[in-house]
Amino acid sequence: MTRRTAALALTLLLTLxxxxxxxxxxxxxxxxxxxQNLVGPLLERFNQETGIAIxxxxxxxxxxxxxxxxxxxxxxxxxxxxxxxGATGFLAGxxxxxxxxxxxxxxxxxxxxxxxxxxxxxxxxxxxxxxxxAMVAERDLPDSVLDLTGPRFAGKVAVAxxxxxxxxxxxxxxxxxxxxxxxxxxxxxxxxxxxTYANNNAIVEAVGRGEIPMGxxxxxxxxxFQKENPATPSRNxxxxxxxxxxxxxxxxxxxxxxxxxADEAARFVEFLLSPEAQRYFSDQxxxxxxxxxxxxxxxxxxxxxxxxxxxxxDDLGGGLERTVELIRSSGxxxx
Amino acid sequence: xxxTASEPLQGTRRAGSPPAPRWLVAGSAxxxxxxxxxxxxxxxxxAAEGGTLRAxxxxxxxxxxxARTLLLGVAVAAAAAVLGTTxxxxxxxTDLPGRRVVGLLLPLPLVMPSFIAAFALLAAFxxxxxxxGLLATLxxxxxxxxxxxxxxxxxxxxxxxxxxxxxxxxxxxxxxxxLEESARLLGRGPGGAFRTVVLPQTAPAVWAGTLLVFLxxxxxxxxxxxLRYQTLTTSIYAARVFDRTGALAxxxxxxVLALAVVAAERRVTRGRRPARLGPPGGRRLRVPxxxxxxxxxxxxxxxxxxxxxxxxxxxxxxxxRGTLAGSSRxxxxxxxxxxxxxxxxxxxxxxxxxxxxxxxxxxxxxxxxxxxxxxxxxLANAVVVGGFALPGLVVALALTFWTLQAPGPVALLYQxxxxxxxxxxxxxxxxxxxxxxxxxxxxxxRLDDAARTLGAGRLRRLLTxxxxxARxxxxxGGGLVLLSxxxxxxxxxxxxxxxxxxxxxxxWNATEDAFLADASLAALLLLLLSGLLTWLLVARRGxxxx
Numbered sequence: 001m002t003r004r005t006a007a008l009a010l011t012l013l014l015t016l017x018x019x020x021x022x023x024x025x026x027x028x029x030x031x032x033x034x035x036q037n038l039v040g041p042l043l044e045r046f047n048q049e050t051g052i053a054i055x056x057x058x059x060x061x062x063x064x065x066x067x068x069x070x071x072x073x074x075x076x077x078x079x080x081x082x083x084x085x086g087a088t089g090f091l092a093g094x095x096x097x098x099x100x101x102x103x104x105x106x107x108x109x110x111x112x113x114x115x116x117x118x119x120x121x122x123x124x125x126x127x128x129x130x131x132x133x134a135m136v137a138e139r140d141l142p143d144s145v146l147d148l149t150g151p152r153f154a155g156k157v158a159v160a161x162x163x164x165x166x167x168x169x170x171x172x173x174x175x176x177x178x179x180x181x182x183x184x185x186x187x188x189x190x191x192x193x194x195x196t197y198a199n200n201n202a203i204v205e206a207v208g209r210g211e212i213p214m215g216x217x218x219x220x221x222x223x224x225f226q227k228e229n230p231a232t233p234s235r236n237x238x239x240x241x242x243x244x245x246x247x248x249x250x251x252x253x254x255x256x257x258x259x260x261x262a263d264e265a266a267r268f269v270e271f272l273l274s275p276e277a278q279r280y281f282s283d284q285x286x287x288x289x290x291x292x293x294x295x296x297x298x299x300x301x302x303x304x305x306x307x308x309x310x311x312x313x314d315d316l317g318g319g320l321e322r323t324v325e326l327i328r329s330s331g332x333x334x335x
Numbered sequence: 336x337x338x339t340a341s342e343p344l345q346g347t348r349r350a351g352s353p354p355a356p357r358w359l360v361a362g363s364a365x366x367x368x369x370x371x372x373x374x375x376x377x378x379x380x381x382a383a384e385g386g387t388l389r390a391x392x393x394x395x396x397x398x399x400x401x402a403r404t405l406l407l408g409v410a411v412a413a414a415a416a417v418l419g420t421t422x423x424x425x426x427x428x429t430d431l432p433g434r435r436v437v438g439l440l441l442p443l444p445l446v447m448p449s450f451i452a453a454f455a456l457l458a459a460f461x462x463x464x465x466x467x468g469l470l471a472t473l474x475x476x477x478x479x480x481x482x483x484x485x486x487x488x489x490x491x492x493x494x495x496x497x498x499x500x501x502x503x504x505x506x507x508x509x510x511x512x513x514l515e516e517s518a519r520l521l522g523r524g525p526g527g528a529f530r531t532v533v534l535p536q537t538a539p540a541v542w543a544g545t546l547l548v549f550l551x552x553x554x555x556x557x558x559x560x561x562l563r564y565q566t567l568t569t570s571i572y573a574a575r576v577f578d579r580t581g582a583l584a585x586x587x588x589x590x591v592l593a594l595a596v597v598a599a600e601r602r603v604t605r606g607r608r609p610a611r612l613g614p615p616g617g618r619r620l621r622v623p624x625x626x627x628x629x630x631x632x633x634x635x636x637x638x639x640x641x642x643x644x645x646x647x648x649x650x651x652x653x654x655x656r657g658t659l660a661g662s663s664r665x666x667x668x669x670x671x672x673x674x675x676x677x678x679x680x681x682x683x684x685x686x687x688x689x690x691x692x693x694x695x696x697x698x699x700x701x702x703x704x705x706x707x708x709x710x711x712x713x714l715a716n717a718v719v720v721g722g723f724a725l726p727g728l729v730v731a732l733a734l735t736f737w738t739l740q741a742p743g744p745v746a747l748l749y750q751x752x753x754x755x756x757x758x759x760x761x762x763x764x765x766x767x768x769x770x771x772x773x774x775x776x777x778x779x780x781r782l783d784d785a786a787r788t789l790g791a792g793r794l795r796r797l798l799t800x801x802x803x804x805a806r807x808x809x810x811x812g813g814g815l816v817l818l819s820x821x822x823x824x825x826x827x828x829x830x831x832x833x834x835x836x837x838x839x840x841x842x843w844n845a846t847e848d849a850f851l852a853d854a855s856l857a858a859l860l861l862l863l864l865s866g867l868l869t870w871l872l873v874a875r876r877g878x879x880x881x
Contacts, residue, residue, distance in 0.1 A: 027833075029833055030833075035844045035847045035848055036666070036844045037664070037666060037667075037844060037845065037847075037848045037850060037853075038848065040666055041666060055832075055833035055834055056833055056834060057750075057828075057829075057831070057833040057834075058828065058840065058844060059828040059829060060828070062575060062576045063575070063728060063825070063828070063829060064829075065576060066575060066576060066728075066732060067731070067732065067735060067829050070732050070735045070736055070739075071735060071739060072739075074739045074746070074749075076749075076750065076833075086576075086577075087576065090576055090577070161573075162569070162572060162573035167577075195563075196563065197563065198560040198561050198563070201846070201847070201849050202454075202561060204849070205454075205457070205458070205849075206461075209458075209461060209462065209463030209464055210462070210463040211461060211462050211463055221849060224848060224849040224850070225849055228653075228656075228657065228849060228850070228851050228852065229656070284664065319577075320576075320577045321577045321578065323577070324573075324574070324577040324578055325578070328396075328573075328578075
């Protein structure tokens with residue numbers, strides 16, 4: 001009998017615990033495709049400075065975009081933070097994103113904001129080739145990402161074809177070199193026996209173990225693994241001379257068209273573009289700050305010196321749908 | 336297991352089912368309707384696509400992932416059936432040393448979220464991994480490749496066998512010893528008694544668990560993605576935003592595959608329900624293992640080592656390394672483990688609520704399917720069980736769609752704990768239903784008849800006769816829902832109220848940024864909490880003599 005009472009008491013306690021955490025009513029609701037580790041401290045800071053309460057939902061950028069599309073006009077969200085312009089572009093295409101104030105857009109370089117004013121870049125990641133220093137000599141590294149289709153690199157390159165950043169990279173290649181050239185590169189790459197992985201983390205981990213000599217990823221993953229274990233023999237190789245392999249991809253902020261707190265939402269985006277928040281991105285996340293005048297993290301080449309090709313998602317016929325189609329038809333596994 | 340009462344089954348129910356009471360039919364229909372919401376969402380969305388959907392199926396691009404999905408599902412199901420049944424018998428029926436502790440440890444691999452478990456096992460066993468470093472000092476140069484089909488088969492078998500182990504162990508706990516004793520007296524060895532008595536008696540439980548393993552495997556994403564084996568779920572993932580027709584086509588295919596397999600299983604197992612002989616409970620038989628003791632211990636140790644010790648070892652290694660190094664990062668868990676208390680409490684509360692709600696929801700369907708066979712019973716069974724195969728992402732989007740489409744007060748449920756618990760029930764109710772069906776079917780109808788003759792009302796018979804007898808099986812079912820809920824990620828991320836954190840979302844957050852130490856700490860706590868709750872709510876109570 002006592003056991004039953006204990007179980008009952010436990011159940012009651014847990015029910016109370018659940019009932020205890022109810023939603024605050026007029027809080028600014030943020031759907032964040034950036035993780036809590038990255039933006040959590042910034043949200044707290046904003047709350048302290050402005051007194052505006054915040055409700056935040058963390059998740060995968062693409063999946064939050066799907067959720068927002070399903071919610072439509074009834075979405076409780078006011079702000080959407082995304083890892084990449086791809087998921088944001090999907091929502092902009094559905095007319096779910098509001099127009100940002102020109103004052104906010106002007107804070108960053110034109111190549112890191114949407115021409116229609118639906119999103120503004122906050123921080124940026126650069127595409128790199130991560131390699132295992134015990135397996136690849138520095139002089140054997142390619143000058144261009146286009147060289148990776150050569151026989152020298154057969155079976156040696158890791159890619160994550162279902163990853164958003166890889167898709168953004170292919171989209172940029174389509175814009176800079178044309179659809180035919182992009183399709184050819186993908187086909188030649190797929191024939192060169194690449195190893196396909198789930199995501200950037202899995203690639204950097206595998207390169208660190210020596211399972212594969214090199215892989216196409218974003219620059220900051222290797223910094224994270226280095227921090228966790230400085231003995232990992234993996235390094236970033238940056239492509240130069242405006243090579244498409246050196247693409248810089250912004251993370252984005254948008255305000256939902258259906259937001260009932262558009263003013264507070266705009267204030268929040270403004271805060272993310274403030275020197276304080278930009279310095280945080282630089283110091284804590286190994287990402288490039290996008291507002292001019294804020295220095296990049298130690299050890300990173302400054303963004304101004306990076307010759308990254310410019311591209312515009314909005315200019316592309318067929319957008320990312322066409323990119324995904326091209327990747328799939330090229331014969332990559334895992335797509 | 337199956338569950339038609341129209342079959343002549345000695346000792347269970349006379350031929351010809353009595354008509355089901357109206358409240359049971361209405362209750363089951365309502366439950367089936369609620370469980371059908373994810374599939375209905377896919378159908379509604381699919382109808383809007385029409386021709387393009389047919390084109391996506393016809394293109395042939397779905398065939399290869401479908402074939403690979405089936406291959407892996409069947410292989411994992413078979414392996415988990417053998418492993419789970421053997422382990423359950425060893426723990427419940429033999430003089431295996433340390434069986435009480437082993438009995439508590441063996442269900443635990445179920446609670447490891449596959450995305451972190453597979454990541455940890457890769458770090459341990461893959462070429463150049465932690466184990467390779469250890470073995471290299473012993474002179475072993477190369478480990479076999481640890482990915483693709485064999486990697487997925489290995490990892491998924493080790494993390495799903497508890498679906499078989501738990502219901503079979505519960506069934507064995509109820510089984511009277513007399514039958515096996517007779518077999519032993521007639522000169523059968525432990526193996527012989529196992530084949531002729533135990534296996535037929537536990538077959539429904541084995542089938543129930545095996546089906547769950549199959550459905551889990553075809554819906555798994557975390558493990559197959561990391562182990563580089565392409566299935567329907569990885570294809571759905573790749574297509575989910577920029578080829579929504581393709582994703583829809585493959586999700587529907589997954590749902591149809593699940594329904595077909597559930598229906599097929601029902602046909603195969605029809606009429607295999609064993610007779611219930613002798614009174615429940617009583618003394619339990621312990622088979623002396625004799626010379627089989629060493630191999631048995633080796634098997635149990637091997638499974639515990641690979642499914643628990645190896646991943647836990649890696650997690651502990653990462654956690655210790657990170658804690659020793661320290662972290663200056665704001666919000667780092669390595670410096671502030673107390674930050675996990677809130678998420679742990681949320682995890683426990685949601686899981687207990689989901690387990691109770693799931694048991695309550697599936698009981699009418701369990702009764703209808705085992706006592707009053709009908710078309711509705713078959714349909715309800717298929718809908719509830721088949722729902723397990725749909726990815727959590729689909730369940731979450733479907734509930735978002737229906738909740739926000741619904742009039743007035745229902746929309747208020749959106750992004751509340753109530754809707755989240757409902758999502759868990761829809762996603763994992765199958766696990767409670769299979770266990771409940773086995774448990775209810777095992778209750779001898781003669782007892783029920785006797786109580787009726789004595790004038791006991793339906794509710795009273797249910798409360799005083801049937802539920803106490805079915806308790807072990809029901810608790811096992813609730814335990815499965817509990818453990819699955821604790822690690823659920825995709826639906827939790829999308830449907831939880833903003834700000835509500837669970838251990839699974841904490842682990843995911845840390846894994847995304849490669850904060851391995853943080854992820855390990857949260858994962859270890861999840862494991863600990865699951866063990867504690869299993870012991871408190873399931874193992875200890877289920878163990879009590881019936």
